[in-house]
Amino acid sequence: MKYSVDFKECLKDSPKFRASLEDAEADIEALETKLEKLVKLCNVMIETGKAFNNANSGFIYGIRDLASYFHDDNLVSASLNRFAHAMNEMLKYFSILMDQANRCVCKNLNNFIKKDIKKVKDAKKHFEKISDDMDQALIRNSSAQKSKTSECEEALNVLTAMKSCFAHTSLDYVFQINVLQSKKRFEVLDTMLSFMHAQNTFFHQGHDLSADLESYMKDVASQVEELSSKAKVERKEMEERHTLVQQREVKPNTSNDDENDEENSSILTEGYLFKRTTNAFRTWVRRWFTIQNGRLVYRKRSKDSLLGTFFMNLYNNFCFFLLYKEIFLTHTIYILYLKQKDTEENDNKPLSSATVAIPPNKSSPKPNKQMISQQLLVIPGNDKCCDCGAPDPRWASINLGITLCIECSGIHRSFGVHMSKVRSLTLDAWDPEQIKVMMELGNEVINRIYVAKLNDSIAVQATPDSKRNVREAWIKAKYITKSFVNKLPGPKSPSGERIKSWSVKKKVRKSMLPSSKPSSQDDSESEDVVSGLMEDLDLESSESSATEEEEEGDDKSTTSWEDMSKLDPNILLYKAAEARNVPVMLDALSHGAAVNWSNKDDEEKTPIMKAVEAGSLTVCEFLLLNGAKLDRKDINGRTPLHHATIQGHTGQVCQFLKRGADLKALDNSGKDPLSIAVEAANADIVTLLRLSKLNEEMQESDGYFGQPSDETFTDVFKDFSNMASNNPEKLKRK
Numbered sequence: 001m002k003y004s005v006d007f008k009e010c011l012k013d014s015p016k017f018r019a020s021l022e023d024a025e026a027d028i029e030a031l032e033t034k035l036e037k038l039v040k041l042c043n044v045m046i047e048t049g050k051a052f053n054n055a056n057s058g059f060i061y062g063i064r065d066l067a068s069y070f071h072d073d074n075l076v077s078a079s080l081n082r083f084a085h086a087m088n089e090m091l092k093y094f095s096i097l098m099d100q101a102n103r104c105v106c107k108n109l110n111n112f113i114k115k116d117i118k119k120v121k122d123a124k125k126h127f128e129k130i131s132d133d134m135d136q137a138l139i140r141n142s143s144a145q146k147s148k149t150s151e152c153e154e155a156l157n158v159l160t161a162m163k164s165c166f167a168h169t170s171l172d173y174v175f176q177i178n179v180l181q182s183k184k185r186f187e188v189l190d191t192m193l194s195f196m197h198a199q200n201t202f203f204h205q206g207h208d209l210s211a212d213l214e215s216y217m218k219d220v221a222s223q224v225e226e227l228s229s230k231a232k233v234e235r236k237e238m239e240e241r242h243t244l245v246q247q248r249e250v251k252p253n254t255s256n257d258d259e260n261d262e263e264n265s266s267i268l269t270e271g272y273l274f275k276r277t278t279n280a281f282r283t284w285v286r287r288w289f290t291i292q293n294g295r296l297v298y299r300k301r302s303k304d305s306l307l308g309t310f311f312m313n314l315y316n317n318f319c320f321f322l323l324y325k326e327i328f329l330t331h332t333i334y335i336l337y338l339k340q341k342d343t344e345e346n347d348n349k350p351l352s353s354a355t356v357a358i359p360p361n362k363s364s365p366k367p368n369k370q371m372i373s374q375q376l377l378v379i380p381g382n383d384k385c386c387d388c389g390a391p392d393p394r395w396a397s398i399n400l401g402i403t404l405c406i407e408c409s410g411i412h413r414s415f416g417v418h419m420s421k422v423r424s425l426t427l428d429a430w431d432p433e434q435i436k437v438m439m440e441l442g443n444e445v446i447n448r449i450y451v452a453k454l455n456d457s458i459a460v461q462a463t464p465d466s467k468r469n470v471r472e473a474w475i476k477a478k479y480i481t482k483s484f485v486n487k488l489p490g491p492k493s494p495s496g497e498r499i500k501s502w503s504v505k506k507k508v509r510k511s512m513l514p515s516s517k518p519s520s521q522d523d524s525e526s527e528d529v530v531s532g533l534m535e536d537l538d539l540e541s542s543e544s545s546a547t548e549e550e551e552e553g554d555d556k557s558t559t560s561w562e563d564m565s566k567l568d569p570n571i572l573l574y575k576a577a578e579a580r581n582v583p584v585m586l587d588a589l590s591h592g593a594a595v596n597w598s599n600k601d602d603e604e605k606t607p608i609m610k611a612v613e614a615g616s617l618t619v620c621e622f623l624l625l626n627g628a629k630l631d632r633k634d635i636n637g638r639t640p641l642h643h644a645t646i647q648g649h650t651g652q653v654c655q656f657l658k659r660g661a662d663l664k665a666l667d668n669s670g671k672d673p674l675s676i677a678v679e680a681a682n683a684d685i686v687t688l689l690r691l692s693k694l695n696e697e698m699q700e701s702d703g704y705f706g707q708p709s710d711e712t713f714t715d716v717f718k719d720f721s722n723m724a725s726n727n728p729e730k731l732k733r734k
Contacts, residue, residue, distance in 0.1 A: 013170065024177045025124065031184060032117050035109050042105045049098040056091050060084050079220050086213050093205045100198035108191045116183060120176045127173040130166050137162040273298070274694070283697045372435060373425040376403065381443030387475055390464035394425050398434050399625035400479070401441025401586070408462070411472050419479060421625060433621035433655065440507075440582035440618055449587050450478050452486040459483065485590045488567055501561040504572070507580040507616075569593035577607040577623065580616040585623075595627045604635040612643040617651045630661045637668035645673040650684045654720040657692045688720065 067080035141155040270290040275298065277283050287298040376396065377383050385393045386402035395409035396402065397420040404412060404422070412420035423430070454461065459477035462470055477483040489502075562571070573588035574597070585607075589595065598604040608628045611619035620640075624630075630640050641661040644652035653673075657663075666672055674693070677685040 035113055039106050039109050046098050046102055060087050089209055090206055093202050097198055097202040101195060104194040105191055112187045116180055120180050123173045123176045127169050130169040134162045134166040284694050372430050376438050379442035386443035386446055388462040388464050396423050396425055398423050401438050402443050402446050408471055411475050433617050436618040437622045445583050449590050451484045453484050482590055488591055501563055502567055503561045504575045504579040504581050504584050570597040574599050574607050574610055577611040577619055578614055580614050580619050582622050595623055596629050596632055606632050608640050609643050612640055612652050615649050620652055620655055630656055639665050641673045642667055645676045645685055648682050653685050653688055654717055658717055663693055
């Protein structure tokens, strides 16, 4: 708002003049505050622009440094340098913009504040001083005594002079105020107009630069598309890389590289071997051995050890190698002994030895992800999402054994892996044990357990079109609060008959299903848990291929009969693990069973230990997926790995070792799993345990403890897993 002061009122020095003067002064104070704030903000903008400028300069330097890396690639190098140059030019324009902001805004407004506004403030001080002197002159004149003529004349003269001075001073002060009020509009608009011209120039220059670069960018884009297509072709060609393993013959390696013919012409054979270190611990380490020019040389696989270490001269008199191999399970084991034969007494004295495991020529076929998806979707109910019924689900919860749509799978993930472990049917890798867990359950079985008594007052059942909050409430009520799960049966059946005892049906192959119940039980007074839990729940297991747990029949169709007073979720889970009945186990978990509960009446064993005794890979995997611990011990101090070793179940041993079971755990008799396997002469289990131990020692000695396992170790365990799931009869040997 423009405040103007009337010159006529100024001469009168009326209250109206003083009021308008105060308004004008307050307006000038407010203007000064706003201008100072704007100047301060402009300075902050300029400083931030400088920081942005410096960061951008560093980024441009990084692009040029990256271009130097591609010095032998003209396309990438030239493109990066061209882009860096364009970005540098844009940065120069930005620097000019910041400089103009400093000159247009900061300097202009600072000059206006320090000159024009300061001039008004100085005039105000002078006006206030003259005003005070005028008041003093009036007081002195009014108080002069008429009897003193000279004093009256002097006071009158001073008053007359002060009136004239006050009038001129007031006029000058009002003039300065009015000039400032009229000038402020011009100064502010002119300043901002100059800055906007600078902004317009900046963006115009940037547009021109981008327009000049556009055609070049289109050329680069077409070349990038061509490179992408070429990369896809090369990738497709390299996807057949695993056929090299199948084509490889187990024989000494020879080099066919023409560039290295001269270097490799003297190499007899080469490959990885294990050797013992010379330190006090005598640990095994893996090294690259080469027989070259009559010498055995080895080195680490790191780049730092390009020069080999001399190990032994092969052609010395009285020294020779004994090399033999053994076809052992899934790998061919080569054992290399260096013997000394200087005398007949030392004929069989080995000096050093090393072993290497080489995969066979033909590996077992890997299951196709599409085949796995089709295999799981044919299970009853799995063709639709278990929670909302959406067709064509592409996700699964492996610990619940259900298939899900992408919306419901996202909600399962949000509740954490302790509730649901989500996997893709088409993208993720599946272990054979996980597939078998899925085959044992399915959406139809799960919904009979978790939606046994539907209640819309608790949560509305989700549909394919439901919003996220409806789905989330439904899934939470279904799996977390378990609001729709039936209670365990009481001492009386729904028909009113008294139930004395219960049991769990054992899972066996369809061809080996027993036809009768134990004769010791009265049919009219007892029911097995399959028919007694819920009348509408059929817990018969889904059909699956024969596994290690199914090879041997059982003379009983159920577990031992228990009194109804003992029926609780924990003992039900324990008995279901013994019976290899995964659906009943899931039912027990839905009623709150503790997966690591120990049975005080059976040597404090946990359900997974009972599953080991039953010889079931599937049951063990189900318990592991739902939180079973491998470090729990029974009353004898034995872990699940001890039990698997004692039972001679190679599949379970492999399964637990993959999950990080403790190899060094000792039972109450001081035995670890390896010593038990050695006593039992179980070659397969000894191999697995020693290979795991060797892998740990290699990780520690080579300084990459905690890193992914060696490929040989991983491949061996993968082969054992596939064999335990698909060809368990091969692991029955001792």
